[in-house]
Every structure is written in structure tokens, then in C-alpha cells.
Amino acid sequence: MIFSPLQPGDRIAVVAPSSPFDQEKFLRACKIMENAGFGISPGKHIFCKKNYLVGTEAERAEDLIRAICDPSISAIICIRGGYGSGRMLPWLPFSTLKKTPKIFLGHSDITFLHLAFQCKMQWITFHGPNLIDLDMVPERLESVLKTLRGKNDFSWNLNDFEILRKGRATGFLIGGNLTCLTHLLGTPYFPDLTGAVLLIEDCNEALYRLDRLLAHLKLAGILQRLAGLVLGRFKDCGEVTKIWETVMESVQPFHFPVVANLPFGHTFENEVIPFGIPFNLDTRQGILRPVELPFRNSTPRWVDFSRS
Incomplete structure (x- = not known):
């Protein structure tokens, strides 16, 4: 599995597999990405809330499945970790998703998805900042974009x-x-x-x-x-x-x-x-x-x- 590097104009899906997040930080981070030349495609249910989770397992899984299967999406960035991504694993149709690999970025609770994607689909995934980690930190954004554009030796x-x-x-x-x-x-x-x-x-x-x-x-x-x-x-x-x-x-x-x-x-x-x-x-x-x-x-x- 080899990816094409991201280019300005590519669309990036942002999904929330785990915990609710600060909406102001989210909007600022999206604006930073848009100013860098990328289209942002938010999941349908990212603002839903069920206790300490972003909506139900079905809602969180639906957003992730749509992002993976959408041919117009070049990459997926998780908005936040926290807790919850492990609960949605039984809701993911891995045999279907395996056919449409995407650049996938996140860390912390997103570890559940990194490991499951490797186990079930043998995907290459990227461990790194979640979307709200990019809020008001230009250096971090520049580093992430450099990587997703294929300009990082990972050494x-x-x-x-x-x-x-x-x-x-x-x-x-x-x-x-x-x-x-x-x-x-x-x-x-x-x-x-x-x-x-x-x-x-x-x-x-x-x-x-x-x-x-x-x-x-x-x-x-x-x-x-x-x-x-x-x-x-x-x-x-x-x-x-x-x-x-x-x-x-x-x-x-x-x-x-x-x-x-x-x-x-x-x-x-x-x-x-x-x-x-x-x-x-x-x-x-x-x-x-x-x-x-x-x-x-x-x-x-x-x-x-x-x-x-």
C-alpha cells in the first residue's frame, strides 16, 4: 500500500471516533487547514453527544465508513482521542473498507483503530497529532502537512x-x-x-x-x-x-x-x-x-x- 502525497485542493475528512471536543478549537483548526489549501469534510455526527462519547457507536462508525468509502476524500484526520473508538470496532465492515485505503492520522484513543486497521486490513496508518492538536500551533501544522505531502523521511x-x-x-x-x-x-x-x-x-x-x-x-x-x-x-x-x-x-x-x-x-x-x-x-x-x-x-x- 503506497499513497499519493496530499496536494493543495485535496479533501480531508475529519471524524470523531472518541470523545466530545472543544468546538472553538475545532473550528480554528479547520480554518488553519483550509487556509493551507485543503477542503475539509466534517463527519455528519461529530457534534452529537452521548454522555462522554460523540454520539452512538453506529453514528461514529457511520462517519468513519463514509469517509473511507468516499472517493473524493484523500485523507482522514481524527478530531480528538479520549475514549470510545474501541467501542465502535464491531460496527466496522473491515472486508469492505479494505478496498478503499486512505491516509489515516490520529493518536491516543485512536490506537484502537490503528491496531484494528493493521490486524483486519493490513493498512499503513499514521500515528500523530489529532486535529485539535493543530489549533494555534503553526509549527505542528507545518510538520503534519510536510509529512502528508510526502516530504518526510521518517528518520x-x-x-x-x-x-x-x-x-x-x-x-x-x-x-x-x-x-x-x-x-x-x-x-x-x-x-x-x-x-x-x-x-x-x-x-x-x-x-x-x-x-x-x-x-x-x-x-x-x-x-x-x-x-x-x-x-x-x-x-x-x-x-x-x-x-x-x-x-x-x-x-x-x-x-x-x-x-x-x-x-x-x-x-x-x-x-x-x-x-x-x-x-x-x-x-x-x-x-x-x-x-x-x-x-x-x-x-x-x-x-x-x-x-x-
Whole structure:
């Protein structure tokens, strides 16, 4: 699956698979995208509300299905995470949706969709800012648009202090929010992580809860299948060195490389990274980079590993 890069004039669907959102932030973010030359197509039910959810599962699923099946839509951006996307998975006709792949962007609770799309449709998806994260942050918008236009090598340098365990690995990259990922275990929507490079991040989880999540992955036989582990940011989860120590204790019996502090998660520095394509993780060279790129006519510039 290789995508055509977005071009000015393309239409972007915005959907709300999870929690209600600040409407003023939403409107400002849409205006920013329109000023950048893109048409915005909001889901029909995005302003519906049912307790802590955007409408019912059927309504949220309908908006996502319409966006995926609409041939005039080039990309889909989730408005917000929060909670709720996991509840709509049984409402999605994956065998039908698989025929019309779209650029799909989001993070946090959207992890449920990233994993299900990989499991059921083998889609390449993009982990990165939700729409309201782009509100009043020009730098973040510029970075996202650069990526969706096919001008991002998806390559990151690794500093020495970010290398928790040395090694080399090649495997398809997948993951997202640790809490959401762990909640999918035992369901038909959890992909096979054998040989994968797993990326995890989280927000507002106490250290003992992170430990419990990691223990769950270990007891379920997930950690032992991995080729590598990439830690994003753990916002408001306690002292970062203790988090890294907890992770290393969990993976101590295994031998794959582990790197940390990469710019993915619930922080300002939440860069876009594709899920579902193979990545090389090499601590000797100090790089994390894809084996192939997800956009047509994209030429890797491996001499430039900047995070800008």
C-alpha cells in the first residue's frame, strides 16, 4: 500500500471516533487547514453527544465508513482521542473498507483503530497529532502537512542517553498508547506482533499502572515476540528514569534493542510516524528509519536524520 502525497485542493475528512471536543478549537483548526489549501469534510455526527462519547457507536462508525468509502476524500484526520473508538470496532465492515485505503492520522484513543486497521486490513496508518492538536500551533501544522505531502523521511537520530539496550532490529512498526494497546489483548482486533518493532507511549498513568500494563504484555507472551521496542514520551507518568527502569526490568529476559525518549505521544513534540511498514532500528549507527516510504515519488535522504 503506497499513497499519493496530499496536494493543495485535496479533501480531508475529519471524524470523531472518541470523545466530545472543544468546538472553538475545532473550528480554528479547520480554518488553519483550509487556509493551507485543503477542503475539509466534517463527519455528519461529530457534534452529537452521548454522555462522554460523540454520539452512538453506529453514528461514529457511520462517519468513519463514509469517509473511507468516499472517493473524493484523500485523507482522514481524527478530531480528538479520549475514549470510545474501541467501542465502535464491531460496527466496522473491515472486508469492505479494505478496498478503499486512505491516509489515516490520529493518536491516543485512536490506537484502537490503528491496531484494528493493521490486524483486519493490513493498512499503513499514521500515528500523530489529532486535529485539535493543530489549533494555534503553526509549527505542528507545518510538520503534519510536510509529512502528508510526502516530504518526510521518517528518520530519527538516537542520542546515547536514549539507547537503553543496544542492538539491531528490522520489523514492521506498530503500537501507540500503551493503555489502549493492552486493552485490545484477547480481542479479534489485536495484530500479530511477532517480529514487530513496538512503539509505546502514555499519559497520566502512575508508575505502578505502567508496570501492570507491561506485566500484562509479558504474561500474554507479547514482549517475547518483539524485534525491538521504541519508547515515546510518557507525559505526567512520574520520573522518566524510573519509567525506563521499569521497562527494562520487564524486558530483561529478552535481547531486542530498546530506545527511549523519541518524540511521539501526548506532548507538543508529537511527530508523525507510519505504522505498518518495516523499520530499521540500529543503535550502533544511532538511527531509526523506514526500510521503505509510504508515499509515491518520495526519495529517502538518509544523510539527513534531523527531527526538524
